[in-house]
Amino acid sequence: MSEPIRPVAAGAFSDDERAAVYRAIFSRRDVRSQFTDRPLGEDVLMRLLTAAHHAPSVGFMQPWNFIIIRDDAVKARVQQAFAAANAEAEAMFDPDRRPLYSSLKLEGILQAPVSLCITCDRSRGGPVVLGRTHAPEMDLYSTVCAVQNLWLAARAEGIGxxxxxxxxxxxxxxxxxxxxxxxxxxxxxxxxxDELYDQPELAAKGWADRLPLTDLIYHEAWGRSG
Structure with a gap:
């Protein structure tokens, strides 16, 4: 007979633990060009994937899979696919923004030791999934939670x-x-x-600034400021 389910203590973290969580959040960056050639070991990679796999998911459906790519030929094909789409993307912006856009490095596919494709299996859990009955896109949102878990764990490991x-x-x-x-x-x-920008790279290079949080908070209904 299995043990009965019992709740466990849910106290707050210590001051140091809490500070570490917020440090990971505030210093996380989207890395494009600062990768070193230091190999990424299987042990740390599995820690990151374990963190991702412990993300919340609607209906506990866990719709994610993780495809690890180390092969240079596969990376080259993906980089070519990026380059084709990026040329189209540049043309979508106003002419006065295109020079800045073209100066931005928007990927590190060939530089990073490992690439990872996180996918969403839209059939996982069957045709009816708890919590997804009226919002089928919740499987995609759940998968994005796995991405964020991995990203924060990577920051704690010194991995971009x-x-x-x-x-x-x-x-x-x-x-x-x-x-x-x-x-x-x-x-x-x-x-x-070894190094990260002290602010998001797109902010550092003049593409956009962080919006003021106070401008994004409403109360009780859309548009109602506090």
Missing amino acids: VGWVSIFRPGALTEILHLPGNVVPVAWLCLGYV
Whole structure:
């Protein structure tokens, strides 16, 4: 007979533990060009994947899979797919923004020791999933929680993560031979870093600034300030 389920203590973290959590949140960066050539060992990679696998998921459906890519030929195909889409993306911006856009390094696919594609299996859990009955997109949102868990764990390990999102629809599906029920959510570049920007890189390079939090908070209904 299995042991009965019992709640456990849910006290606050110590001051040092709490500070470490917030440090990981506030110093996390999207890394594109600071990767070192230090190898990423299987032990630390499994710690990151374990953190990702412990993300919250609606209906406990755990819709994610993790495709680890170390092969240079696969990375080269993905980098080519990025380059094709990035040229199209640049043309979508106003002419006065294109020079800055073209100066930005938006991926580290060939530089990072490891790439990771996190996917969402949209059929996991069957046709009816608790919590997804009226919001089918909750499986995608759950997968993004796994991405964030991994990202924060990586920051604590001194590992940089870069999320590459500029791909034509279907490009990663073709390269990675994904079945029809599986969609790629995030292509992540992973590697050790010695330095990070002291603010988000797009802010440091003049693309955008962080919005004031006070402008984003409403009370009781949309548009009602405190």
